[in-house]
Amino acid sequence: HMQGQPFLGSQASTPRQYVFAARDRVDESYDMVRSVRNKDFLYIRNFYPNEPYTIWVPYANRMPIMQEVMRLDAENRLNAHQKKWMSYQRPPEELYDVKADPFQLNNLTENPEYAEILEEMRAQHEKWTIETGDLGHMNESELIERMWPGGIQPLTDKPYFIINAEEERGAKNYQEGGSFSFPMTVAFYCPTHGASIVYSTDDGANPQWKLYSGPLHLPKGTHTIRIKAVRYGYKGSDEVVGVFNIK
Known part of the structure; x- marks a missing residue:
């Protein structure tokens, strides 16, 4: 460190x-x-x-x-x-x-x-x-x-979404999104210590990934967010896709 x-x-x-x-x-x-x-x-x-x-x-x-x-x-x-x-x-x-x-x-x-x-x-x-x-x-x-350990490369845990909205104030973790009231924010978390998280709102096989640095404020509408994580030396996590409907 x-x-x-x-x-x-x-x-x-x-x-x-x-x-x-x-x-x-x-x-x-x-x-x-x-x-x-x-x-x-x-x-x-x-x-x-x-x-x-x-x-x-x-x-x-x-x-x-x-x-x-x-x-x-x-x-x-x-x-x-x-x-x-x-x-x-x-x-x-x-x-x-x-x-x-x-x-x-x-x-x-x-x-x-x-x-x-x-x-x-x-x-x-x-x-x-x-x-x-x-x-x-x-x-x-x-x-x-x-x-x-044992020569097997560890796999980074899948990240998940942390919601701060009227319906949910960070008590649960989500990996699929959901419907929430405006205003709201969504944060990302990975259980693997030291992992970095990237996210994208693009479609397709080659999205533009951004390094996560803090919660996102989502406006009203439907938003698809893709996230994945990796720790240096580990295999990257599977991708998680959340669809958020903000009312």
Whole structure:
């Protein structure tokens, strides 16, 4: 889950003291990097120090800039800082003074003057790992088993309609619609946690689907609404069609 919070407007939260980031699999290549940033320092933890900074990603390597950098590297024409980025090894930890060293060229982890800062940033990383339940240390096969028990892809539950009208105030769920008095609203709900719902009022085999974000206010008349749901990694639900006659 995201740990975002408002930073603009009347609901802006107190500014964070630390910001955390993570990098794991990139297409075919697996990686595990975690970082902590405060106003003055950036701490990076490379869990696979024997992997290069530019892990092997064919799609990225096709880009013109990568083709040029790789050509210059092969011709030994990169300077010391550029060559470091193409290195086939990384330090287990990195610490940078982002104000004095905005391009992050001078790793301070071996500098005793910054030992206290290094310990502080390490501690914040470990605290965040526990608080968020970071799954990066878990083998991918275990993660797959969690999501697909026994190797069977789960099916997203069918969504249903929640009615707010004179005849019904959200006490039941509907999967076929019905007749209701104006004014009324209809909301959609899916029992599968984390699922997204889309809806359409189009006919035919190729409707224009819209992402559901809140209840619909239906005017008087007859309305056909199609809904379906899917959670990432699951099979999509069956489509549900409701016909609503608003009087």
